[in-house]
Amino acid sequence: MADDISIRYAASKTLGAFHASDKFVRGVMGPIGSGKSVGCCAEIIWRAMRQEPDEDGIRRSRWAAIRNTYPELKTTTLRTWMDWYGHATTLRMDQPITATVRFGDVELELIFLSVDRPEHIKKLLSLDLTGVWINEAREIRKTTLDAAGGRVGRYPSMINGPGPTWSGVIMDTNPPGDDHWWYKLAEEERPEGYQFFRQPSALLKVRPGVYIPNPAAENVKHHKLGYEYWMRQLPGKREEWIKVYILGQYGTVLDGKAVYPEYRDEYHCAGDILEPLRGVGLILGWDYGRTPSCIVGQMTARGQLRCIDEFVVDATGEGMGIRTFTRDIVKPALSAKYNGMTVLQSWGDPSGIARDGNDLSMFDIQAQEGIPTEPAPTNDPISRQDAVIKFLKTSIDGEPGFLLSPKCVFIRKGFLGGYQYAKMNVSGDDRYAPAPAKNKFSHPHDALQHMCQAASGGITVAINSQKREVKVKPSTGWT
Numbered sequence: 001m002a003d004d005i006s007i008r009y010a011a012s013k014t015l016g017a018f019h020a021s022d023k024f025v026r027g028v029m030g031p032i033g034s035g036k037s038v039g040c041c042a043e044i045i046w047r048a049m050r051q052e053p054d055e056d057g058i059r060r061s062r063w064a065a066i067r068n069t070y071p072e073l074k075t076t077t078l079r080t081w082m083d084w085y086g087h088a089t090t091l092r093m094d095q096p097i098t099a100t101v102r103f104g105d106v107e108l109e110l111i112f113l114s115v116d117r118p119e120h121i122k123k124l125l126s127l128d129l130t131g132v133w134i135n136e137a138r139e140i141r142k143t144t145l146d147a148a149g150g151r152v153g154r155y156p157s158m159i160n161g162p163g164p165t166w167s168g169v170i171m172d173t174n175p176p177g178d179d180h181w182w183y184k185l186a187e188e189e190r191p192e193g194y195q196f197f198r199q200p201s202a203l204l205k206v207r208p209g210v211y212i213p214n215p216a217a218e219n220v221k222h223h224k225l226g227y228e229y230w231m232r233q234l235p236g237k238r239e240e241w242i243k244v245y246i247l248g249q250y251g252t253v254l255d256g257k258a259v260y261p262e263y264r265d266e267y268h269c270a271g272d273i274l275e276p277l278r279g280v281g282l283i284l285g286w287d288y289g290r291t292p293s294c295i296v297g298q299m300t301a302r303g304q305l306r307c308i309d310e311f312v313v314d315a316t317g318e319g320m321g322i323r324t325f326t327r328d329i330v331k332p333a334l335s336a337k338y339n340g341m342t343v344l345q346s347w348g349d350p351s352g353i354a355r356d357g358n359d360l361s362m363f364d365i366q367a368q369e370g371i372p373t374e375p376a377p378t379n380d381p382i383s384r385q386d387a388v389i390k391f392l393k394t395s396i397d398g399e400p401g402f403l404l405s406p407k408c409v410f411i412r413k414g415f416l417g418g419y420q421y422a423k424m425n426v427s428g429d430d431r432y433a434p435a436p437a438k439n440k441f442s443h444p445h446d447a448l449q450h451m452c453q454a455a456s457g458g459i460t461v462a463i464n465s466q467k468r469e470v471k472v473k474p475s476t477g478w479t
Contacts, residue, residue: 024194025168026169040172041081041133045085048108050165051164062130062156072136095119128154201246202246213227249265260392262392269403276298288322292443299455304403313325345455347375390452411448
């Protein structure tokens, strides 16, 4: 048994927060070369050192390290561990690979498992563990995470000591797609006992094909080439590859081209759900048709536009008229969530001025339902998109001029590539349609554009004029 183990490890800001958390399941996501796997190895050692000793004075713990395939388990997961802690590790290259780490009063067992081998899955289901490390979690099925959670907290036994001081599952990964279980857990469901951490991008995209170092990037000093480690990987790579591996953003498989390349998820999307700012008026943007949408925002005194809510009729459903949508979906939700707040501006698609068989426009119907709404000043697609881009490109004292709540799922997935220019089926270089494709993301994004138009040009007028302001009240009605 070694008397000591000397490792020089300095956690980055994100990994420092990761280590400080005691949540049952923790995950860290970031670009390549950001130190995620090393951080997980350090976490295992740190937890082993903090384990309360058994009656004989030994701090015992047992972990499983999981990777998707056996070759990757040996060449990445195991190699990372041995690079850092090999001098204190006794390794047995059995099936599965096992390791024992001893130093001071610490005794740590490690079992390296790949989930491409049925016998290893069976082995996992029979283990009594302190913790599980899932390396490159985007390549692992959700069922493996579920199984891992049921095997931890079972070692060391309480027969000869206090049992595990802490137990749980840690994970690291490069960004998966927005249809992956990681995204659903981290961004949508947010289950109790789970916590997800996200590292900054390595580089910043200035414009298509142009990237600069990100001052907030992590692990730079541990690359001999510094930022050049990432810069030299750019040539010959598709933008989607760069988006995932260098910028550290969720990757959506696109046939087309994203409408807003200015959007950076790690910068523009808030880490937590945005609560409404009391005393600050609401701004509504509407899109009509059989799949209407309403987007809710607020403008702070500093000029930051906060997108805090969305009401969407999914294009895959049966559809809904604007009266039903306004009366049965939007009004009750606003009354429940934003009671007593003022609607300063409500702007909709100008095409809504067309009248139906009852000689009523969309705006007439909304007025009847208690939400007076005005036509946006223009339906020009370039002007509408520019209203969004203006806020995306604005920085206010280092903070984004546009901040999106992660509860706005359709808006976020649209930014990540669902709202796109469709690729045209022509020979030669890639060519794209001149207008965004109509899909389940285009309708809420049309509404967002009208909200941004209102935020750009209407707020001062609404506050300083004699325009009627709409008060959101409980279900008794609006005034």
